Amino acid sequence: MRKTDSKKLETRDFISVGIFSLIYAVVAFVIGGVAQMTPVTFPFMPMIVALFTGTVFMLYVAKIPKKGALSILGVIAAILLFVTGMFWMMSVFFLVFGVIADFICASADFRSFKKNLLAYCVMALAPMGAYIPMLVMPAQFDAFMKNKGDFASFEGVIHSIGATWWAIPAMIIGTIVCAIIGGLIGKKLMKKHFEKAGVV
Amino acid sequence: MRLDPRTKLLILAVTSVSVFMNKSIAVECVLAGIPLVLLSVSGNLKRMLKYAAFFLALLLIQLFIVPRLPVTFGGIVYMFAVYIRKLLPCFMLGSFLIATTSVSKFLAAITKLRLSKGLTIALAVTLRYFPTMREEWASIRDAMALRGISASAAGLISHPIQTMEHVYVPLLVSASRISDEITQAAITRGIEHTGERSCIEEIAFSFADLLVVIAYAAVVAGMVYAGMKGVF
Numbered sequence A: 001m002r003k004t005d006s007k008k009l010e011t012r013d014f015i016s017v018g019i020f021s022l023i024y025a026v027v028a029f030v031i032g033g034v035a036q037m038t039p040v041t042f043p044f045m046p047m048i049v050a051l052f053t054g055t056v057f058m059l060y061v062a063k064i065p066k067k068g069a070l071s072i073l074g075v076i077a078a079i080l081l082f083v084t085g086m087f088w089m090m091s092v093f094f095l096v097f098g099v100i101a102d103f104i105c106a107s108a109d110f111r112s113f114k115k116n117l118l119a120y121c122v123m124a125l126a127p128m129g130a131y132i133p134m135l136v137m138p139a140q141f142d143a144f145m146k147n148k149g150d151f152a153s154f155e156g157v158i159h160s161i162g163a164t165w166w167a168i169p170a171m172i173i174g175t176i177v178c179a180i181i182g183g184l185i186g187k188k189l190m191k192k193h194f195e196k197a198g199v200v
Numbered sequence B: 001m002r003l004d005p006r007t008k009l010l011i012l013a014v015t016s017v018s019v020f021m022n023k024s025i026a027v028e029c030v031l032a033g034i035p036l037v038l039l040s041v042s043g044n045l046k047r048m049l050k051y052a053a054f055f056l057a058l059l060l061i062q063l064f065i066v067p068r069l070p071v072t073f074g075g076i077v078y079m080f081a082v083y084i085r086k087l088l089p090c091f092m093l094g095s096f097l098i099a100t101t102s103v104s105k106f107l108a109a110i111t112k113l114r115l116s117k118g119l120t121i122a123l124a125v126t127l128r129y130f131p132t133m134r135e136e137w138a139s140i141r142d143a144m145a146l147r148g149i150s151a152s153a154a155g156l157i158s159h160p161i162q163t164m165e166h167v168y169v170p171l172l173v174s175a176s177r178i179s180d181e182i183t184q185a186a187i188t189r190g191i192e193h194t195g196e197r198s199c200i201e202e203i204a205f206s207f208a209d210l211l212v213v214i215a216y217a218a219v220v221a222g223m224v225y226a227g228m229k230g231v232f
Helices: A011-037 A042-063 A069-083 A088-107 A113-124 A126-147 A154-161 A163-197 B005-021 B025-041 B045-068 B071-100 B103-112 B117-146 B153-158 B160-188 B207-229
Strands: none
Touching: A011 A042, A011 A069, A011 A126, A011 B117, A011 B160, A042 A069, A042 A113, A042 A126, A042 A163, A042 B160, A069 A088, A069 A113, A069 B005, A069 B071, A069 B117, A088 A113, A088 A126, A088 B005, A113 A126, A113 A163, A126 A163, A126 B045, A126 B071, A163 B160, B005 B025, B005 B071, B005 B103, B005 B207, B025 B045, B025 B071, B025 B207, B045 B071, B103 B117, B117 B160, B153 B160
């Protein structure tokens, strides 16, 4: 195909967007699904996903360096998650973070690796939406126990260990660190293979 | 009974939002019950029985086992059982939607929602590319096996970066070649034409859609009522 310099998305870009969005979503889905299956790895899902989607993200940004492409990635991922019955906050997070990542990348015209990496860190936080119900669950558990006439307080237990206040920031930081590693792996693979093969 | 894909999307949206706002177990059973009926009417009896058994098991864990456990452990079990159970109605509706809607029907419905044309094209490609990606993945795995490299979870854990390289490089290179091919084919067939398009699939709301929408409106009303009165 002839390369065009237009800054707007054209038909060929939309088709690339469609294909690479699917790869991004499937990788996130498969890895995330495996990670969420056991209670031990359950809290680490966003971090594990962030390690693996970095390469796809970096190629995506290099292949379609136009404003709007990342927003559509967010929309498609959101639709796929929604249609398969995942928790809807995850879809909302993908929508919002996709648009934010789009703005970050576009501010440097998709050329700055640092900005792209920052955008990826934002995008990688999207699966965190799956944990929103966990914040309200302890209170519901207490209400349930009170209904039964038992005044044991799980929320109290959680507060006494001090588990709630650091869990979410720790997950966010962990995810960002993993996103940086994932992004760097992506950059390395891009240099080693895709640039040589003339894919980008 | 044939439902319009737009109705299926609507009830999925209603279910996924209300299931987490709802506090009453009776309403939750109805929210899980309607998808079960839909699944069995559409001929997915086996899947319906599996979901029903799973839902019941999780409900029984919450009602009878959790109160007998010590608080901390009971709380963790409760979180898991309830979280997964609340996701189940959405999973059921999702698998109902996927099992009973062909890709072209779904795309015809999406076109009728009048989203931007670019997004519709991208989404169409995403859904159409799915089987191709599966084929590509099978070939990559075969090629890796021929060279004595394992694509299994064990290989992934022992050499994560190497395995990623072996899978991603062929997958992404072939994806970008295929995307160029699809572009040429699509442009030849006039995808850039700007006028109104016709569609071979006919999409229209029917009496069944009306029934389902009324049923869900009733569930939402019931949920609000149960929330005010504190029904179990």
